[in-house]
Amino acid sequence: MTTSPLAELSAHAASLLARIDEVTTLAELTQQEPHIVGKRSILSALQKSLGGLAPEERKAAGAQLQEVRRRIDEAFAARRGVLEALARAQALEADRLDLGDVVVTQVRVPLAAGHPGIVAATQRQLEDVFVAMGFVVADGPEVESDWYNFEALNIPPAHPARGMWDTFYVDLGEPETVVLRTHTSPTQIHLMERAVLEGALPIHSVMPGRCYRRDTPDARHLAAFHQIEGLVVDRGIAFADLAGVIETFTHAYFGPDISSRLRPAYFPFTEPSAEFEITCTICRGQGCRTCSQTGWIELGGCGMLDPAVLEAVGVDGDEWSGFAFGFGIDRCAQMRHQIADMRALIDNDVRFLRQFS
């Protein structure tokens, strides 16, 4: 019986493990790598020597060797992890800076203007117009329950009207109960609920904010976008008031030569409902490609609050009536600045950002 090439395998293994433990720096570890786990290691040499064995013997010996190899590889990797963590800790320690000792007057920074985001800047302009018209500005959350985003707005579960919005659902609660808001309208519901609770009607508010729709981004759409929503609940409010507010806003924001018109439309939360269109800002109503030769471009939706919505939030429809409207902030920015591709808004390319002030 010949001596197995693996007779001293466990001794070799012990020696390799000891060698690994002796290494104290990453550089040394890298240097030792071929000798411990690489081609020049004793294990590689043993592997080659297995060629001379009979097939069954070779199989058994191979498995034995493989097991040792695995242990050595593991120990090596573990050692590398330890040394890397050590090296990082040392580097961080060497880098330590007590920020309490920073002498602020000695810090010199380049003097250069920054730039506001175009969406934020547009939102501010819109808010200013509405504040001047007597509106209070309100905020609302981006994650909503389906009650606020849909059902209180007269869009019951499984109703086909829910298909009007491509909704991102959040993995919380029962399926389809938590959503990224698809419009700013849920903030209307919050405002009305609160006002009813506090006896604080009437409401004259606008609600800007970020919304989400499950839409593959292209030159005209982003999956995240910004809307501004308006809500008036007061005594004696009629469709004529809605049309008047839309017209006043249009003149104030777009200029005196741009006017508005309303066209029948369907939104579950308003009745009567309308799309509102404004004079095409490109051709000033003459007809061009942007407005498909009509002289008008669509800006948003609006309408009188549906009695079902008032009922959902507990507003007495015999005493109070109201209207709501909403449109895209990004779309206003796109129109005003002629942004050819909306994706530029989320690219954060400095060459784009620095054009706005």
Add this chain to the structure above:
Amino acid sequence: MKIPLSWLTEFVDLPESVAQLTGILDDLGLVVEGVENVGEGLEDVVVARIDAIRAIEGADRVRLVTVDAGHGPLEIVCGATNFAVGNHVPLAPVGAVLPGGFEIAARKMRGVTSNGMLCSARELGLSDDHEGLYLLDDVIAPEVGQPLLGALGVARDVVLDISVEGNRPDAWSVLGVARDLATRLGRPLRDPALAVPDATEDSSSFAAARIDDPDLCGRLTVSVLRHVVVGPSPAHLARRLTLAGMRPISNVVDASNLVMLELGQPTHPYDAAHVAGRALRARRARIGEVLTTLDGVVRVLAQPGRGLGDTGEDCVIVDGDDRVLGLAGIMGGAASEISATTTDVLLEAAFFDPMTIARSSKRHALRSEASNRFERGVDPELALTAVGRFVALLRESNPDVVWMAAPLDVAGVVAPAPTVTLRDGDLARALGVDLDPADVRAILEGLRFQVSGDGPWRVTAPSARLDVRTGAAGRADVIEEIARLYGYSRLPRRTPAWSAPGALSDRQRIRRRLRDAMVDLGVHESWTPTLGSDDDFDLLAPEQPRVRITNPLAAEESVMRSSLLVGLVRAWARNAERGLGDVMLGELGNVFLHPDVAAAPRRTRGGVRGAVSLALPQENERFSVVMGRVGDDARTAVATWAALAGRLGIHDVVVRSFDDVPRGLHPTRTAHLIERGTNRRVGFVGEVDPALVDALAAAAPRRRLGVLDLDLDVLVDLALDAEADQFVTVPSRYPAAIVDLAFVVAQEVHAVDLAEVLMAASEFVEDVTLFDVYRGEHVPAGARSLAYNVRFSSATTTMSEADVARARDALIDAARALGAELRS
């Protein structure tokens, strides 16, 4: 919905021009999304006969074709190969202008001249077929030289593409559009020609119909049609269907589609020979029943719904053996389909519960022209009218067809047509103007509403108007119809006035001041994604539960962000890779915390009728800046914070290093910002962890990135407190004495704490500013020298040297309380 004007005008006289018509339709809320002029540009195209075909030397893709179009031989180069000598094809002669404005000219190629163009059906805008030339012998008996339009019997037409809103199922048909138009224009609405059942034995002698579940099926009519001969539709009906965007199949199927397009009632023909017992029955599907629909998909029925509000119910049509024939109102099965050998037809015209159809259609991800209509609501009274129209249309190609007497008509549950009261003044209150009652009545009656009563009107909706509700909501529905037909543009506008002033909230105002300050300091405002990948999340909070999107567009956008840092560093990296990294990027935005780990999860109502209490993620608004200019580091970040705080009037926030730096920030070069009095934490200042920079900006030049990461809630509170404290101090008018004091101080003592002690040590101290920090051989180990610039002044007098010396000594004494010794 595509409607050829030749069809629409059968029901109502149209305005003189198409532009007028589209204007009126838009104003009615039937928005015209496209106008297609069919046959335009085909006036010059004629029928030509192929007389010879020969190869052109040196050309293997085109051949020279000799044709005759009535004026002798004409040579034309042609690339198509699907024709032979003797065939008839369309020829656009030289000078013709094809649809799309393409003008045909004589062209010379390979030494031969092409005197015109032989056309495919697609080139002529007649169909989508572009597999070679349009072979006229297949469709007509063509004559050489004949104008093509005449030969095909095709009149010029205009097809409108009209978008019908989801609440107007009644308008989703040619007749529905015509009804709106007739009412607006004050013109009569013509009824379609209908067949009536023949004087035969009653249908019940041949077939049966039953409703098992009347809540799902509101009405089931089954008509028996005998002596049916299945064949192609007459050309004008096939053409009408094509123009409306549907493919002609056979006279029976085409009649069903035509009736649906024209009146809005889907019908379903079954081959009576393949319906066991010639019986149709509507019932709830049983859990686990299986149906193979016409699209070849095997569908398991009545599976508990996964979507919110889904009951899992399906309504099916079964035969006499209780075998499922089809998913009611959505799609039939293959077994009972009409075939070329069908002779007896059972024609189903029904009303199904709209929500049942909507839920089934969504659950099975199966939409059809029928389901789209049923889920919005088909007129429950329409069924047998539609069958009368079906038979009239079928008779054009199948004159002997017999419609058996007394069609089966089973009633289920249909909500009664709502009646709403319209009081005097309701319109004025809703619209802001009183309309002439005669105009209002004309509008309502034009739309087939019934108006009765003097004083308050009782208005009953026609059966087609399933969108009209009861009570106050129903009144709003009726008022919308009046306003719509009257014309929104004719209604007055007025500007409401109220006494409450417009305003921003405090938070919004501070947010604006913060934005302005950030811009002043040189920050470029960015907008980075709310949704990121699991890997992004793991970089900052691997062990935290995450707020996950159930149906993301991509895995990279499936987790809601917990920090603005990843987005900002990545945005910086992209700029830096282009050589544009000398920039500070900042963002104001929300981050989201899973309710399981949120300190203040939002609880709100949700689920069906809002009956369930839900925990929503906590939304925290943060303001973060990443500084990547050359030389930017933690020091720049501290100086930037100091400037920002100064801008907002915030004074009492100190920079404190702790060991608990969140992941993603540099562990030894990041400090907390803490309000001294209250220990409120404003956020972090320092540098981005180099490991995070490696992970996100590997391709960018290696650089330290300064960082500010602030909690807007706290920042707003601090800024508001600062605003509330409005008093200012008038500085002393007497000269100030300026003294430098350097102390040896233990490492543990904060420079800002010592400055505070110095400030408090004498009433004459006006200001204390740190100007130098020294560590090294001249100072003991574990300590450093802190040098302050101290301004002394008195409000009442010029300080003498002795005064200053006393004050200085007081400061030195006070410093000892912190173990600080004056450095000699």
